Amino acid sequence: MNGAESLVHTLLNNGIDTVFANPGTSEMHFVAALDRIPGMHCVLCLDEGVVTGAADAYWRVAGKPAATLLHCGPGLANGLSNLHNAMRARSGIVNIVGDQATYHRPLDAPLTADTAGWARPVSGFVRAAATAARVGADAAAAIEAARTYPGQIATLILPADTAWDDGGIPGVAAAPAAPPAVNAKAIETAANLLRSGEPVALFLGAHALFEAAMLDAYRIAEHTGAKLRALVAPARIERGRGRVPVMRVPYPIDQALESLAGLKHLILVGAVEPVAFFAYPNKPGHLRPEDCSVHVLARPDEDAPAALAALAEALGAPKISAPDPGPRPAPATGKITPEKFAQSLAALMPEHAIITDEAISFGRGFFPHTFAAPKHDWMQLTGGAIGDGMPMATGAAVAAPGRRVIALQADGSAMYTLAALWTQAREKLNVTTIILSNRKYAILLGELANVGANPGRTALSMMDLSNPDLDWTKLANGMGVEAARAENLDELNDLLAASIARAGPFLIELMI
């Protein structure tokens, strides 16, 4: 057994059966091993940003790691920005990077790069296998690291000779440990704050945004008058009828400050303290009011759902149901607005849809209009590195083949990783992509105002995607994905319903 075979056995023996790959020369033995060892679903992606974004979403949906397969330092580099998003999502990924043979690296061949150095800032674990005999044990350690609660990126560098040499020994990873419990003192402190009568909010992130935990948070809120707020960009939030509606802290700085105004205490539950995405002249960096104190009920690496349940019990909060969000809306018609778009989405999305949201500026108002939709998951761009939306949709669909994925996708961001569409066609994934085509970097027009800059002709041209116009139906067709354009909500409704009713990917270019 060579090292590559021991790696494939180690992955499969420990429940990792999906690999998103963009291989090169140094990964040929890994690829060849997949022929000899059945059971691995190997998904080819045409650029590495698709690989890493898909692996991120796979974790968010499946709750277990996928592996990646990348080629040397530059292949890793192409995937770093979506690994950054995955790190901010606290996703577990076994990030495999094939590399120069151990004895060839000192020769500094043209493709040689600082693979470990580039991996380190996004990885909780980085290790380069030294020999074929070590690959299995190193892979097992990487799997353990990736599954360490709440999840992290574990980069395993696989020099070519450690893949092709004989002597491979499959490794065994320890089962994932339960998350550390929150200590009683933190619960007691939170309970006292909630009983104080002062304005308090629970600030929810990570697993506190899943159905059962949010219901406990809602019990607490109803019992004490506390507010509930979610991260600006959660990795996954469970939403829809029968679940608790929670608003995210908005992205625009003034709205973000407003959403936390008047609070005296902010209790973090699976989240870190909210800060502005960027600094703006003469605006604060922390989003809480200056006189608001911050307390930790559960760190992101602690058992936030259990902490919320214990806190609800400590407060004697009665068990209740999620509030009724009112009737499900009918599809909206007429002129396209963000609110009406969200209404159509709520009207037409199927039960258990997965929404991937890289809608950027157009998407800020979607949440209130989709509370009455059927149960669904909503996944956000966690790290702000655009180009994650279509890869996320791809990985989510691979993780949950029975569910419809709806990708809400700004056009500017879509251009970073559009090759994701090809993988969706190849794998016949049930993804409906809606390109929100405004032909500009609309977010930057707002940001120019926020930083006090006054745009002229050159600045405006840097935000303009209309010269020439991008034609998303042609781009999709060019990668084997059927597509159509919608100029109004009626056309959108028809295309959305039709795409949900059929198998495979479809792209709607919505002219907004």
Added chain:
Amino acid sequence: MNGAESLVHTLLNNGIDTVFANPGTSEMHFVAALDRIPGMHCVLCLDEGVVTGAADAYWRVAGKPAATLLHCGPGLANGLSNLHNAMRARSGIVNIVGDQATYHRPLDAPLTADTAGWARPVSGFVRAAATAARVGADAAAAIEAARTYPGQIATLILPADTAWDDGGIPGVAAAPAAPPAVNAKAIETAANLLRSGEPVALFLGAHALFEAAMLDAYRIAEHTGAKLRALVAPARIERGRGRVPVMRVPYPIDQALESLAGLKHLILVGAVEPVAFFAYPNKPGHLRPEDCSVHVLARPDEDAPAALAALAEALGAPKISAPDPGPRPAPATGKITPEKFAQSLAALMPEHAIITDEAISFGRGFFPHTFAAPKHDWMQLTGGAIGDGMPMATGAAVAAPGRRVIALQADGSAMYTLAALWTQAREKLNVTTIILSNRKYAILLGELANVGANPGRTALSMMDLSNPDLDWTKLANGMGVEAARAENLDELNDLLAASIARAGPFLIELMI
């Protein structure tokens, strides 16, 4: 004057008048400054790989740096693989990365990343401006670093507050210094080797591949019987009728070894010692024969052309002309082969064309068939990080608006940075892109054999781009570039001639 304005003034005052940009929030003041200060050509690119690949080619053609404008660590990360290629090309780039405000960085907002850490492996210079008053001086230092012979990447990190704060002072960069001369001892040693009668080759890289230097190398070769060899992947080589035909060391390992077989001495001229691109089981890493000694006439950072001239004089080699490459071929007809394709290219390329070559496997045989073409420059993928071809074509066309750029582009590699086409359309660049569409990662099929792996169904599917087929005419049209498909050489000849005769970009999908 704010810091951003001082940066723009510093660039312009020091001759840097072109910036390839993919800006975000933290770069808004830089962009706004371009409105107030005339003279900067700001080229918008829709992903950062296009930005950095274009800046690399701009240097190779113009011989002076362009600036980039990237957004935070993840924006830099997206551009790293083409910065890797630029580093291997020894290209000078003023690589500007906007980033979190100095006082906001400690808050670890979602987009915060290790910008400097990611930049360091590809940069000869990394500095983050600390205050607006320092931006101009830091920019001047970056410009000096970028222009240090033979060229290097100088990364200037620009925290948002250093851009928007007042107090900017334009900086002054020292003029570029001449390259260090080669010492007399190295010339004497080389002369003695060349007089020894033993088999010797001059191994040429960097500026030794420009017209006058190659003519001196040819004088030496004709006088002494030495062979001439070039790097496997030169940054730029000056070719065509009236110049010296030099063969590159081939990429495939066996052919590479063969090309240097029998040599007793290898003399490096502006190049480092040739090594295999990758290790292969039971093959050597160094390409020279085991009993071949290696000598340095000129390091890449020394004046290789002057060294060749001095060496020719020391040897008393008479001045001669470049050899006659024979008649210019007529366009080839019939079935497409690499040789016939190159023949058509030689027949139809205009004088002073710039060829960007990311043809990968199909392109290996092009050189011998294009020696009789008119004078042209040929630029290669220097660092092996694919996705450089179309960005290079873009940057070359910006640097030399009066010349036709012909991009020889493998289809698999083209998928990494296809957004380059949009910038070509926007800037109306004179680029003819020829997609060599074989719908597979053909190079990897060869590499599988080289590493001794035996592909089965899964492995073969990882090299297959035909499910679904990519349609490059649609992809080009979707980005505003006119395109057509050629199924044979006659169609290619017609389309190539027509595209050269008209202004602006055109894409030919050649079905090989």
